Amino acid sequence: xxxxxxxxxxxxxxxxxxxxxxxxxxxxxxxxxxxxxxxxxxxxxxxxxxxxxxxxxxxxxxxxxxxxxxxxxxxxxxxxxxxxxxxxxxxxxxxxxxxxxxxx
Numbered sequence: 001x002x003x004x005x006x007x008x009x010x011x012x013x014x015x016x017x018x019x020x021x022x023x024x025x026x027x028x029x030x031x032x033x034x035x036x037x038x039x040x041x042x043x044x045x046x047x048x049x050x051x052x053x054x055x056x057x058x059x060x061x062x063x064x065x066x067x068x069x070x071x072x073x074x075x076x077x078x079x080x081x082x083x084x085x086x087x088x089x090x091x092x093x094x095x096x097x098x099x100x101x102x103x104x
Contacts, residue, residue, distance in 0.1 A: 001053060001061060004045035009068035011038040013076060060099040063092045 018031035049058055067089045073079040 001049045001058060002064065004042055004049055005062070005065045005068060007038055007045060008042040009065050009072055011035045011042065012069050013072055014038060016073075016077060057099070061096055064096060067092055 012035075014031045014035035018028050018035065021028040021031070046058075070081070070085060070089060074081050
């Protein structure tokens with residue numbers, strides 16, 4: 001499940017990268033196409049996840065994508081990490097851990 005979330009989070013990376021280039025330029029289309037490809041791959045993986053995990057459990061873990069997106073934004077795009085963002089990420093991870101324990 002988490003592997004599919006990592007794949008999904010890269011769609012945001014490719015879309016942000018596409019935004020650096022002129023609309024419909026070759027590089028724009030390349031990165032936009034990568035994002036669409038990644039989203040298609042994620043859709044296939046997500047269907048496989050749902051075959052094995054209850055929807056309520058899988059959806060409760062999906063906010064992990066937000067944490068991954070923030071980490072990737074900081075690492076790849078040098079975006080600022082504020083204390084509010086860190087607290088928000090910790091709350092998300094705490095919530096996921098509570099749900100994980102409840103359904104073990």
